[in-house]
Amino acid sequence: xxxxxxxxxxxxxxxxxxxxxxxxxxxxxxxxxxxxxxxxxxxxxxxxxxxxxxxxxxxxxxxxxxxxxxxxxxxxxxxxxxxxxxxxxxxxxxxxxxxxxxxxxxxxxxxxxxxxxxxxxxxxxxxxxxxxxxxxxxxxxxxxxxxxxxxxxxxxxxxxxxxxxxxxxxxxxxxxxxxxxxxxxxxxxxxxxxxxxxxxxxxxxxxxxxxxxxxxxxxxxxxxxxxxxxxxxxxxxxxxxxxxxxxxxxxxxxxxxxxxxxxxxxxxxxxxxxxxxxxxxxxxxxxxxxxxxxxxxxxxxxxxxxxxxxxxxxxxxxxxxxxxxxxxxxxxxxxxxxxxxxxxxxxxxxxxxxxxxxxxxxxxxxxxxxxxxxxxxxxxxxxxxxxxxxxxxxxxxxxxxxxxxxxxxxxxxxxxxxxxxxxxxxxxxxxxxxxxxxxxxxxxxxxxxxxxxxxxxxxxxxxxxxxxxxxxxxxxxxxxxxxxxxxxxxxxxxxxxxxxxxxxx
Numbered sequence: 001x002x003x004x005x006x007x008x009x010x011x012x013x014x015x016x017x018x019x020x021x022x023x024x025x026x027x028x029x030x031x032x033x034x035x036x037x038x039x040x041x042x043x044x045x046x047x048x049x050x051x052x053x054x055x056x057x058x059x060x061x062x063x064x065x066x067x068x069x070x071x072x073x074x075x076x077x078x079x080x081x082x083x084x085x086x087x088x089x090x091x092x093x094x095x096x097x098x099x100x101x102x103x104x105x106x107x108x109x110x111x112x113x114x115x116x117x118x119x120x121x122x123x124x125x126x127x128x129x130x131x132x133x134x135x136x137x138x139x140x141x142x143x144x145x146x147x148x149x150x151x152x153x154x155x156x157x158x159x160x161x162x163x164x165x166x167x168x169x170x171x172x173x174x175x176x177x178x179x180x181x182x183x184x185x186x187x188x189x190x191x192x193x194x195x196x197x198x199x200x201x202x203x204x205x206x207x208x209x210x211x212x213x214x215x216x217x218x219x220x221x222x223x224x225x226x227x228x229x230x231x232x233x234x235x236x237x238x239x240x241x242x243x244x245x246x247x248x249x250x251x252x253x254x255x256x257x258x259x260x261x262x263x264x265x266x267x268x269x270x271x272x273x274x275x276x277x278x279x280x281x282x283x284x285x286x287x288x289x290x291x292x293x294x295x296x297x298x299x300x301x302x303x304x305x306x307x308x309x310x311x312x313x314x315x316x317x318x319x320x321x322x323x324x325x326x327x328x329x330x331x332x333x334x335x336x337x338x339x340x341x342x343x344x345x346x347x348x349x350x351x352x353x354x355x356x357x358x359x360x361x362x363x364x365x366x367x368x369x370x371x372x373x374x375x376x377x378x379x380x381x382x383x384x385x386x387x388x389x390x391x392x393x394x395x396x397x398x399x400x401x402x403x404x405x406x407x408x409x410x411x412x413x414x415x416x417x418x419x420x421x422x423x424x425x426x427x428x429x430x431x432x433x434x435x436x437x438x439x440x441x442x443x444x445x446x447x448x449x450x451x452x453x454x455x456x457x458x459x460x461x462x463x464x465x466x467x468x469x470x471x472x473x474x475x476x477x478x479x480x481x482x483x484x485x486x487x488x489x490x491x492x493x494x495x496x497x498x499x500x501x502x503x504x505x
Contacts, residue, residue: 033129042109051101054405060436069095078251082190118163131357139394150191157187185225266340273397278339326351412437428469461496
């Protein structure tokens with residue numbers, strides 16, 4: 001695209017952004033607003049989720065890869081090491097969960113601020129601040145912001161790369177925006193390469209197939225960032241998984257096989273606080289809990305209508321581009337897998353937040369900028385009800401999660417008492433997270449975490465403390481023959497003789 005065209009588009013963006021005030025541009029005011037939103041998001045995580053919530057199953061896998069507390073857990077094909085490296089400044093020397101939560105809460109708040117700043121010059125300050133607040137106030141965002149999980153970071157990369165992309169397209173001289181595209185793309189693939197590919201697909205399509213959007217430096221920045229972020233994952237695919245196609249195939253198999261499967265209902269069920277809905281059965285949550293999901297498409301349509309009615313060169317693009325990326329990011333999780341987790345759609349929610357905020361601002365203000373009192377009151381009431389529901393779901397989810405993870409801590413303490421202390425090995429039911437809490441390795445002879453054999457576990461039991469975690473009614477594996485059985489907290493624990501030589505601790 002020529003320079004004249006770019007400057008015209010950028011001028012359109014700036015006109016849409018609104019006038020500046022008394023020596024301070026709206027961009028500068030926006031920095032203050034988005035900083036307040038980001039700081040409030042960090043504080044809300046610490047107050048509503050809390051820094052002392054124990055690590056979950058997937059978190060223990062990621063945290064254990066670079067950990068001073070426990071050996072590395074088996075790392076399956078779909079996972080990427082970005083989040084493990086993100087938390088390494090804490091996990092490499094400390095086993096404090098509270099410190100890790102505080103670190104991630106602060107980092108996630110800073111990431112939200114940077115991602116919103118990427119849209120500077122594309123949307124007005126109040127739209128960016130409102131969009132950030134809408135996304136940050138979702139229970140799933142608050143719940144996963146301080147967790148050792150990749151989905152929030154994919155969302156931040158997606159939000160940043162789309163904003164920087166629009167800026168770089170509008171102004172070819174905006175070199176920081178080009179670097180922002182590269183860094184945002186790298187962050188996405190560093191965390192989850194397949195999610196990054198789906199999210200970036202509309203951007204690549206625009207740059208390759210639509211002449212008006214063709215921009216070689218922007219294409220190189222985008223593709224270069226994706227490749228750099230995925231480089232370690234691709235190298236590991238050849239080093240450990242038999243090649244890239246084999247790793248992708250293994251990842252698909254572990255997720256139940258990717259194929260046409262409408263999971264919209266599963267995602268609706270997960271909105272009630274089910275962090276993993278697999279299998280996703282049972283009744284739907286209360287209508288008040290899922291109502292916002294049905295309002296969201298209406299607000300998206302309103303955002304599209306506002307964009308086209310504005311009749312400014314940049315207006316449709318700045319709305320349609322993030323909506324397209326949101327759609328492709330959501331597609332595999334709504335139509336290709338047979339289970340659901342609310343965290344899967346975090347990138348989609350982040351990308352929808354700013355166009356939806358723009359629609360709400362236009363809904364409550366007249367063309368001359370004055371408030372529409374009746375509409376503004378109705379929107380405020382709706383948002384207040386939405387926030388109340390989000391808080392209720394978050395509170396119940398945190399309470400339930402903390403209770404489950406306290407149970408793992410109790411089991412770890414009992415294993416220590418029975419003589420199962422590092423270096424040690426656990427197998428059986430929930431062995432992966434409980435092994436992390438105990439400071440042990442974990443082993444499985446089948447399933448998605450298969451990394452050993454019965455013979456290998458039996459050999460280990462002759463040289464180190466080993467325990468199998470079973471259920472009172474389940475049949476223990478053959479290698480536990482002769483091991484000491486113990487009942488604890490709904491578990492049947494079989495302890496190898498080598499552990500009993502350690503004695504009760």
